[in-house]
Amino acid sequence: MTKSTDESVVLFEFGVDPVRTMTEVEDETKKRDEEARADDSAFVESVVSLTAEQAQEEDEEKVVKETAVPTQTKTPPLSKMKKAELVALCEELGVDSTGTVPALRGRLGPVLRARAE
DSSP, X not given: OOOOOOHHHHHHHTTOOTTSOHHHHHHHHHHHHHHHHHHHHHHHHHHHHHXXXXXXXXXXXXXXXXXXXXXXXXXXXXXXXXXXXXHHHHHHHXXXXXXXXXXXXXXXXXXXXXXXX
């Protein structure tokens, strides 16, 4: 490496053509910066439009969910239900509602599994 204060040598050592003037280098740098800003602007616009589309889709999904009528309410597990709840469920499903809690659970289990399929 040459230890010279000559501008052309310093420029050459950094990979810049020593024949070009500093003005040319500055102009190229400005041009690259402007192109990069244009690319950034295009990217930001695409992200903003995509985000707006996603927000609109989410709003539409939310409206659909809020206006949808539930077709079936989720019943708690039979093991957590009290006898009165089991009896009411038996009557709702048309199953014999007499007997002990284990008997009611025994009748309801197959009926609920069959409905789930």
